[in-house]
Amino acid sequence: MGGLRIWALCFLLFHELVLCNGDLSYSILEELSRGHVVGNLAKDLGLDAKTLAARNARLDADGGSKRFCELDLRRGALVVSEAADREELCGSQTTCVLKYELVLERPLELHGIVVNVQDINDNPPQFSLNEIKLEIRESADKGTSFFLGEAHDADLGQNAVQGYSLERNSHFSLNVRANSDGGKYAELVLDKELDREKEQQLTLSLSAHDGGDPPRSGSAVIHITVLDANDNSPVFSQSVYRVSLPENAPVGTVVVAVNATDADEGVNGEVTYEFSRLSDKAARLFSLDKISGEIKVAGAIDFEEKSYYEMRVQAKDGLGSASDAKVVVDVTDVNDNSPKIVVKSLMNPFPENVSPGTEVGIINVQDEDSGQNRQVRCFIQEHVPFKLNPSIKNYYSIVTTSDVDRELVSDFNITITATDEGTPPLSSSMTIHLSVSDVNDNPPVFDEQSYSAYVAENNKAGTSICSVTARDPDWRQNGTVLYSLLPSEVNGVPVSSFLSINADTGVIHAVRSFDYEQFRSLKVQVVSRDNGSPPLSSNATVSVFITDENDNSPQILYPAPEGKSLMTEMVPKAALSGSLVSKVIAVDADSGQNAWLSYRIVKSTDPGLFSMGVHSGEIRVQRDISESDSMKQNLVISVRDNGQPPLSATCSVYLLISDNLAEVPELKDMTYEEKSSKLTSYLIIALVSVSTFFLTFIILILAVRFCRRRKPRLLFDGAVAIPSAYLPPNYAEVEGAGTLRSSYNYDAYLTTGSHTSDFKFIRSYNDSTLPAGGTLRKSPDDPFGSSFNEAHGEEVRETSSHFKLI
Numbered sequence: 001m002g003g004l005r006i007w008a009l010c011f012l013l014f015h016e017l018v019l020c021n022g023d024l025s026y027s028i029l030e031e032l033s034r035g036h037v038v039g040n041l042a043k044d045l046g047l048d049a050k051t052l053a054a055r056n057a058r059l060d061a062d063g064g065s066k067r068f069c070e071l072d073l074r075r076g077a078l079v080v081s082e083a084a085d086r087e088e089l090c091g092s093q094t095t096c097v098l099k100y101e102l103v104l105e106r107p108l109e110l111h112g113i114v115v116n117v118q119d120i121n122d123n124p125p126q127f128s129l130n131e132i133k134l135e136i137r138e139s140a141d142k143g144t145s146f147f148l149g150e151a152h153d154a155d156l157g158q159n160a161v162q163g164y165s166l167e168r169n170s171h172f173s174l175n176v177r178a179n180s181d182g183g184k185y186a187e188l189v190l191d192k193e194l195d196r197e198k199e200q201q202l203t204l205s206l207s208a209h210d211g212g213d214p215p216r217s218g219s220a221v222i223h224i225t226v227l228d229a230n231d232n233s234p235v236f237s238q239s240v241y242r243v244s245l246p247e248n249a250p251v252g253t254v255v256v257a258v259n260a261t262d263a264d265e266g267v268n269g270e271v272t273y274e275f276s277r278l279s280d281k282a283a284r285l286f287s288l289d290k291i292s293g294e295i296k297v298a299g300a301i302d303f304e305e306k307s308y309y310e311m312r313v314q315a316k317d318g319l320g321s322a323s324d325a326k327v328v329v330d331v332t333d334v335n336d337n338s339p340k341i342v343v344k345s346l347m348n349p350f351p352e353n354v355s356p357g358t359e360v361g362i363i364n365v366q367d368e369d370s371g372q373n374r375q376v377r378c379f380i381q382e383h384v385p386f387k388l389n390p391s392i393k394n395y396y397s398i399v400t401t402s403d404v405d406r407e408l409v410s411d412f413n414i415t416i417t418a419t420d421e422g423t424p425p426l427s428s429s430m431t432i433h434l435s436v437s438d439v440n441d442n443p444p445v446f447d448e449q450s451y452s453a454y455v456a457e458n459n460k461a462g463t464s465i466c467s468v469t470a471r472d473p474d475w476r477q478n479g480t481v482l483y484s485l486l487p488s489e490v491n492g493v494p495v496s497s498f499l500s501i502n503a504d505t506g507v508i509h510a511v512r513s514f515d516y517e518q519f520r521s522l523k524v525q526v527v528s529r530d531n532g533s534p535p536l537s538s539n540a541t542v543s544v545f546i547t548d549e550n551d552n553s554p555q556i557l558y559p560a561p562e563g564k565s566l567m568t569e570m571v572p573k574a575a576l577s578g579s580l581v582s583k584v585i586a587v588d589a590d591s592g593q594n595a596w597l598s599y600r601i602v603k604s605t606d607p608g609l610f611s612m613g614v615h616s617g618e619i620r621v622q623r624d625i626s627e628s629d630s631m632k633q634n635l636v637i638s639v640r641d642n643g644q645p646p647l648s649a650t651c652s653v654y655l656l657i658s659d660n661l662a663e664v665p666e667l668k669d670m671t672y673e674e675k676s677s678k679l680t681s682y683l684i685i686a687l688v689s690v691s692t693f694f695l696t697f698i699i700l701i702l703a704v705r706f707c708r709r710r711k712p713r714l715l716f717d718g719a720v721a722i723p724s725a726y727l728p729p730n731y732a733e734v735e736g737a738g739t740l741r742s743s744y745n746y747d748a749y750l751t752t753g754s755h756t757s758d759f760k761f762i763r764s765y766n767d768s769t770l771p772a773g774g775t776l777r778k779s780p781d782d783p784f785g786s787s788f789n790e791a792h793g794e795e796v797r798e799t800s801s802h803f804k805l806i
């Protein structure tokens with residue numbers, strides 16, 4: 001059919017050319033087998049097959065064309081004699097033409113025959129190599145293309161290579177491009193980066209296909225070797241290394257070994273370690289081995305200082321690609337701190353009168369460790385009256401558990417021990433010295449509740465009689481004892497005029513000379529008082545017993561001594577021997593031996609006529625009186641006491657031996673004296689005048705006293721207050737009035753060394769203490785009526801104001 005068309009074309013364009021007119025054109029597909037009719041020549045020439053044969057038709061051909069077609073004269077057709085391979089015939093020429101000439105004889109005719117061999121898709125695309133080897137560095141960027149070359153297809157046009165396809169994979173895609181000569185070639189494009197560490201080799205199959213029908217394809221294998229690049233940083237096995245390290249771990253202890261691996265090869269994979277971020281403190285405490293990655297202790301790890309370290313370790317490979325990891329070191333507590341005891345406040349000293357449960361101090365206990373190691377128990381070791389009361393947090397108060405007596409224990413050493421609960425536990429202790437301050441809680445106590453003292457009468461004023469002692473265990477002034485006498489009266493006279501006490505020493509002195517005959521004992525209350533505030537006191541009784549001395553001569557009551565007696569005893573002439581004539585009566589104010597009297601006849605008119613009862617004082621006739629005996633007998637009798645030395649008195653006894661009283665007047669001469677009566681008159685006059693004077697004085701005194709009462713006042717001195725009523729009413733007026741019946745001596749003195757002063761009003765006691773039995777005649781050296789002025793040390797003798805009417 002195609003042959004016809006070409007023919008027609010020729011005819012239309014070149015019909016003037018005979019030759020051209022004569023050409024016959026056919027088209028065949030290559031590779032047709034032998035016998036295949038290319039074209040019906042006979043018919044196309046308008047002849048029949050027999051004519052052709054008859055005209056000896058033959059086919060001439062140039063060169064190689066000859067072999068492929070031949071003339072089938074029987075059918076008058078051009079047939080394929082040999083399969084023609086267009087590619088072999090024409091290669092890559094687009095038209096492949098076989099040219100023949102048909103020669104006819106009779107007449108000679110020449111027809112050109114053109115056989116166009118058309119391509120069929122009989123060749124697959126083909127790669128020059130079945131294996132394409134590529135080496136691609138893993139660091140190759142995305143989009144990089146790698147030339148793969150061209151596949152060749154001997155066919156033409158559509159039958160030639162039309163495209164490529166690549167096995168599905170995750171890294172590459174294919175890019176098909178055209179050559180300048182129209183050929184298509186493929187490029188491998190990196191779609192996704194390679195990672196040598198994941199895949200070192202990739203094998204992909206690449207195929208090329210043509211456009212024939214059916215299409216043919218050819219393939220090749222792409223072998224890609226991925227080359228290493230230092231694309232891997234070292235990678236730590238953990239991003240955070242968290243370890244715990246006990247504090248005080250010795251230097252050199254391995255804390256942790258970090259480990260990083262680098263997937264790269266060779267130098268790219270050699271990892272070294274170093275700290276990348278590290279506090280100064282951690283830098284002193286930890287060291288890192290560059291090669292092994294071991295972190296070791298290099299200093300003293302103290303939990304209390306810092307319990308948490310964070311550092312970063314960098315791992316670097318040979319080319320400097322690095323990564324880092326965090327290392328966290330939790331330091332764990334070790335019980336390495338003993339508790340600390342701090343005294344926060346202390347009441348030192350504390351008074352002894354605090355009640356049990358009083359807080360005397362506060363302590364605080366701290367332990368720098370943590371957890372159990374920080375739990376502290378606190379206690380007091382000794383057996384002391386204190387305990388610890390836990391209060392808020394770590395505070396304890398020291399409280400007393402019982403009463404405290406400074407006089408028993410005045411200071412305490414309290415050892416407080418604090419123990420923590422670590423294993424092993426640590427403890428520390430502290431000794432607190434607490435002292436107890438005094439409170440005046442003890443009164444002075446006398447050694448004895450009552451004292452007895454003996455003093456001989458006629459003692460010197462100021463003699464010490466005895467001493468009392470009271471003890472007060474309190475401290476300083478609370479225990480300083482001062483003595484005083486409790487004001488009282490003895491026979492109406494203040495006791496202070498008899499006794500005084502040294503406030504400091506407790507020595508009791510006699511203020512005056514005592515007279516046994518006045519009183520024999522004194523009882524006084526002694527007060528001991530301490531100097532506390534308020535003071536405490538106690539008292540004791542002191543009994544002073546005055547012992548007798550032979551200071552009184554015997555007093556002869558009968559007969560009147562000194563020969564003043566008018567009495568004359570009558571002795572009957574007939575008195576027999578042994579009969580009682582008279583009796584001398586004497587007394588002695590002393591007592592005991594001192595008052596044991598013995599009587600003796602010292603002188604007698606007729607010795608031997610009378611005898612004396614030594615102790616009875618009875619005068620008896622010793623022998624019968626005879627006429628020859630003198631009528632008047634005179635005896636001088638001595639009365640002597642038994643004291644040491646003895647004292648005596650004498651008297652005269654007049655005896656008249658007579659039976660007749662008429663004889664008595666004679667005796668009047670003997671005794672009566674005119675002078676005597678005169679003297680009596682004088683005495684009476686004197687007495688009357690003195691009495692008048694005295695009465696006037698009494699009135700005066702009463703008047704003054706009355707005035708004083710109206711303005712009472714108080715005298716203060718220290719703690720001692722004496723109301724003015726205590727003052728003797730007339731002490732001022734009597735000053736120097738030594739002749740008064742009564743007088744008062746005002747006497748004030750400061751007790752040595754004491755802060756108190758006493759007023760002592762020493763009143764002469766002769767007005768009030770005069771014993772009722774005062775008929776005794778006053779002897780000149782009678783202490784009665786004398787007072788001792790201690791302040792001036794002089795003895796004031798008063799004139800006796802006692803008169804006796806005889």
Ligand SMILES: *[C@@H]1O[C@H](CO)[C@@H](O)[C@H](O)[C@H]1NC(C)=O
Nearest residue numbers: 409410411412413414431433
């Ligand atoms: C307390 O301790 C001090 C000093 O160690 C010591 O002098 C004192 O006698 C002690 N007191 C007591 C009550 O143990």
Ligand SMILES: *[C@@H]1O[C@H](CO)[C@@H](O)[C@H](O)[C@H]1NC(C)=O
Nearest residue numbers: 438439440475476477478532
């Ligand atoms: C004496 O006791 C009182 C309390 O009664 C006290 O205040 C004072 O401090 C004590 N004096 C001394 C010296 O201890």
Ligand SMILES: *[C@@H]1O[C@H](CO)[C@@H](O)[C@H](O)[C@H]1NC(C)=O
Nearest residue numbers: 486525527537538539540541
């Ligand atoms: C003296 O002591 C007794 C007994 O202790 C007491 O009853 C009396 O009141 C005390 N007297 C004075 C004045 O203190």
